[in-house]
Amino acid sequence: MDKFTKLSGIAAxxxxxNVDTDMIIPKQFLKTIKRSGLGVNLFDEMRYDGxxxxxxxxxxxxxxxxxxxxLVAGDNFGxxxxxxxxxxxxxxxxxxxxxxPSYADIFYNNCFKNGILPIVxxxxxxxxLMKDAEKGANARIEIDLExxxxxxxxxxxxxxxxxxxxxxxxxxxxxxxxxxxxxxASIKSFESKLASERPWV
Amino acid sequence: xxxxxxxxxxxxxHVAHEGDDGTCLLYIDRHLVHEVTSPQAFExxxxxxxxxxxxxxxxxxxxxxxxxxxDRAKGIENEESRIQVEALDKNAKDFGIHxxxxxxxxxxxxxxxxxxxxxxxxxxxxxxxxxxxxxxGAFGALAHGIGTSEVEHVLATQTLIQKxxxxxxxxxxxxxxxxxxxxxxxxxxxxxxxxxxxxxxxIEYCGEAIxxxxxxxxxxxxxxxxxxxxxxxxxxxxxxxxxxVMGRPHAPKGAQWEAALAWxxxxxxxxxxxxDKVVTIKGEDIAPVVTWGTxxxxxxxxxxxxxxxxxxxxxxxxxxxxSLEYMGLQPGTPLNQIKIDTxxxxxxxxxxIEDLRAAAAILKGKKIKDGLRxxxxxxxxxxxxxxxxxxxxxxxxxxxxxxxxxGCSMCLAMNPDQLSPxxxxxxxxxxxFEGRQGRGGRTxxxxxxxxxxxxxxxxxxxxxxxx
Ligand code: SF4
Numbered sequence: 040m041d042k043f044t045k046l047s048g049i050a051a052x053x054x055x056x057n058v059d060t061d062m063i064i065p066k067q068f069l070k071t072i073k074r075s076g077l078g079v080n081l082f083d084e085m086r087y088d089g090x091x092x093x094x095x096x097x098x099x100x101x102x103x104x105x106x107x108x109x110l111v112a113g114d115n116f117g118x119x120x121x122x123x124x125x126x127x128x129x130x131x132x133x134x135x136x137x138x139x140p141s142y143a144d145i146f147y148n149n150c151f152k153n154g155i156l157p158i159v160x161x162x163x164x165x166x167x168l169m170k171d172a173e174k175g176a177n178a179r180i181e182i183d184l185e186x187x188x189x190x191x192x193x194x195x196x197x198x199x200x201x202x203x204x205x206x207x208x209x210x211x212x213x214x215x216x217x218x219x220x221x222x223x224a225s226i227k228s229f230e231s232k233l234a235s236e237r238p239w240v
Numbered sequence: 241x242x243x244x245x246x247x248x249x250x251x252x253x254h255v256a257h258e259g260d261d262g263t264c265l266l267y268i269d270r271h272l273v274h275e276v277t278s279p280q281a282f283e284x285x286x287x288x289x290x291x292x293x294x295x296x297x298x299x300x301x302x303x304x305x306x307x308x309x310x311d312r313a314k315g316i317e318n319e320e321s322r323i324q325v326e327a328l329d330k331n332a333k334d335f336g337i338h339x340x341x342x343x344x345x346x347x348x349x350x351x352x353x354x355x356x357x358x359x360x361x362x363x364x365x366x367x368x369x370x371x372x373x374x375x376x377g378a379f380g381a382l383a384h385g386i387g388t389s390e391v392e393h394v395l396a397t398q399t400l401i402q403k404x405x406x407x408x409x410x411x412x413x414x415x416x417x418x419x420x421x422x423x424x425x426x427x428x429x430x431x432x433x434x435x436x437x438x439x440x441x442x443i444e445y446c447g448e449a450i451x452x453x454x455x456x457x458x459x460x461x462x463x464x465x466x467x468x469x470x471x472x473x474x475x476x477x478x479x480x481x482x483x484x485v486m487g488r489p490h491a492p493k494g495a496q497w498e499a500a501l502a503w504x505x506x507x508x509x510x511x512x513x514x515x516d517k518v519v520t521i522k523g524e525d526i527a528p529v530v531t532w533g534t535x536x537x538x539x540x541x542x543x544x545x546x547x548x549x550x551x552x553x554x555x556x557x558x559x560x561x562x563s564l565e566y567m568g569l570q571p572g573t574p575l576n577q578i579k580i581d582t583x584x585x586x587x588x589x590x591x592x593i594e595d596l597r598a599a600a601a602i603l604k605g606k607k608i609k610d611g612l613r614x615x616x617x618x619x620x621x622x623x624x625x626x627x628x629x630x631x632x633x634x635x636x637x638x639x640x641x642x643x644x645x646x647g648c649s650m651c652l653a654m655n656p657d658q659l660s661p662x663x664x665x666x667x668x669x670x671x672x673f674e675g676r677q678g679r680g681g682r683t684x685x686x687x688x689x690x691x692x693x694x695x696x697x698x699x700x701x702x703x704x705x706x707x
Contacts, residue, residue: 055562056555057435057535061673066654070305070320072279072327074388084675089661113555115436118469119673120652121371122277123387141436144471145371145385152389202403204263215389216288219397222257222265226293226399229256229267237253239492239500240269240297240364 041154042212046135047181048108050172051098058112059119060146064128066120077124078131099132103175109182111165111172112139116157117146126153136182138189140165151205154212156184158199167191184210243510245407246476247442250382250507254365256399265399269364270381273300273337273391274350275328276654277369281392282331291335293398298337299359302328303349304654306342308617308644313343321655335395348620348646351375351588355459356620358488362477362504367394372588372670373472374465378458379485380477380507382442385466405471406516408441409509412449414523419704421528421598422457423590423668423687425449426464428526431539433519438470441517444509445475449523455484456594463589464670467536476508528703530575531672531685533563538672542690542702546573566674567682568662576700578684582665583614583695584677585641585688587651590668591619593626595688599668600632602692602706608640609698615642615657617649639695653678666694 068080086097093100099107110129116139117125126149129137136156150157160168171178171191178192184206189197208215219226233240244252257265271294278300285291292298305321306312316322325342332339340347346357351372354360360376366383367373369391376383386400394400410429430437443465450461458475465473482501485491492500527541538560540547548571549560564571569578585591585599596618608614616636618624624646627633633643650657651669659665659681668691672683684700693701 054558056559059673061671061676065675065679066652069276069654070318070324072283072324074280084679089679115439115469118435119371119671121369121385121387123389141439143436143469144439145387149387149389152387203261204259215401216290216393216396219265219393219399219401225257225265226267226397233267237500237503239361239496
């Protein structure tokens with residue numbers, strides 16, 4: 040997993056609430072057995088018409104947002120299916136950070152496992168950044184994970200909260216499994232307790 | 241000892257390690273696996289030279305991609321789907337985990353197979369790379385969906401890195417009125433709390449109306465906890481739970497059964513436990529409901545009319561506008577005048593025997609409306625066999641339904657069962673998102689009895705008129 044420390048990038052505005060993972064990556068693309076290559080199908084049904092042609096109005100098809108690395112969105116982003124293909128598709132497109140007032144739980148966790156930073160901000164602040172994002176390619180938003188700040192293109196600074204363990208893993212690109220295996224002894228002793236207390240498990 | 245909720249008790253019984261910041265390693269008792277969200281996880285294990293930590297606690301079954309037509313023994317035509325199912329066949333074999341292949345009569349939707357085979361037991365932690373894992377909460381098991389990286393993590397370590405959620409109580413008091421089912425309860429709760437209302441919480445459903453439900457009904461309620469945003473839904477185990485579990489192939493037997501039962505009986509929320517949020521709904525206030533939009537929170541009683549965007553506030557105004565356009569609906573249209581093209585009865589929400597009984601009760605001696613496409617997809621091969629034995633299959637067939645083999649089917653339309661653009665479907669599944677049942681397809685969620693009623697009349701219908 041790539042480390043996430045600082046990011047200065049173009050932010051694409053997606054002012055919709057309840058953007059679900061079926062929208063982010065429709066199920067016909069879940070048939071892959073790989074993690075990569077999903078970026079072209081990110082937001083497929085909003086991005087392409089029935090014939091596969093780009094819909095010019097869709098934000099990521101606009102020239103100024105083709106290289107967006109940040110997505111600013113509405114409430115409850117990533118709801119619905121648990122598919123990790125959603126963060127994989129975002130990442131493959133080049134999105135490393137999402138800013139929204141709230142996320143669905145599973146999607147939120149899945150982001151961290153893939154080097155994407157999902158930032159929660161109050162609605163008023165998201166509104167300001169949404170306006171900022173609407174300015175297009177000249178408006179670069181800066182994110183500093185260490186300092187937990189976002190700087191708008193006008194220099195306005197917002198701070199955000201993030202779980203310290205998740206932050207640590209993201210900043211160092213750490214593999215969860217490796218970290219957990221360091222605690223193998225705890226797992227083992229739990230298992231022997233389980234075998235005596237709840238042997239039917 | 242301070243009073244605890246059911247969630248607190250199960251959580252405490254599974255913490256294998258707790259970090260200074262409250263991040264825990266939660267031990268996982270059952271890991272269910274299907275073909276769509278697992279290939280990358282197994283691949284990750286192979287690449288790192290790791291094995292499955294507890295193969296005897298890991299159960300796999302293909303369901304999302306499998307064809308449900310009667311000729312499926314011939315193989316899967318779609319190459320990518322076939323590769324995914326073959327990958328699961330191989331992974332199950334290579335890593336030595338329990339497996340129910342497509343050819344096995346016990347195959348079915350993972351959330352139906354788990355309880356049916358007795359893998360899901362009260363007080364367990366159950367995870368699966370699928371958001372509807374919440375279903376298993378009906379047994380008083382802490383069950384939730386995980387992503388593929390977490391699937392890999394559980395495979396490798398049998399634990400999950402978790403922080404504790406908050407406690408939410410959803411109480412449904414009193415009795416339900418005739419024609420009102422578990423599906424109407426769960427949809428009504430989401431209608432009231434919204435799709436993000438449960439975010440950050442584990443919900444415990446309680447109250448007389450919940451107690452009165454069968455295990456099948458309880459699974460329907462918990463199944464959709466995720467649509468309400470919750471990490472999991474729970475119902476405390478009781479006599480009905482024990483009765484359902486007893487004698488299942490993987491349920492404990494003899495002395496172990498007695499020991500298990502003694503522990504299960506301690507699994508309830510203490511009377512003065514602390515709740516971070518409480519929602520109470522009167523059972524008698526719940527009507528048979530349908531969804532009109534593209535979010536499961538877009539719920540209304542069947543007696544209502546299509547709302548207008550102006551009826552909402554905030555971001556919902558824009559969302560409602562978009563939903564109505566997508567759904568091709570005019571504000572003010574009575575819901576029971578909306579004509580449908582297709583009926584889908586099935587899914588992990590409503591693909592169990594009781595659901596088929598409820599639908600068949602409405603369909604008995606009737607025909608579906610001319611020109612309609614209607615299918616029943618039982619949740620497992622065993623549900624299908626039982627429905628045939630009870631004569632339900634014949635009722636569906638006589639009415640004009642297709643009688644399919646088990647799988648997820650048109651719940652998410654990854655297999656050939658899909659809606660065409662503009663096609664309108666009365667569905668017993670759980671998601672009405674744009675494109676969920678096929679690009680441009682329009683989904684109205686409802687109970688099996690309501691879907692059967694719609695099949696008879698050809699439009700959304702108040703099932704109470706046919707009872
Ligand atoms: S039936 Fe639908 S919701 Fe349930 S597991 Fe299958 S695809 Fe998911």
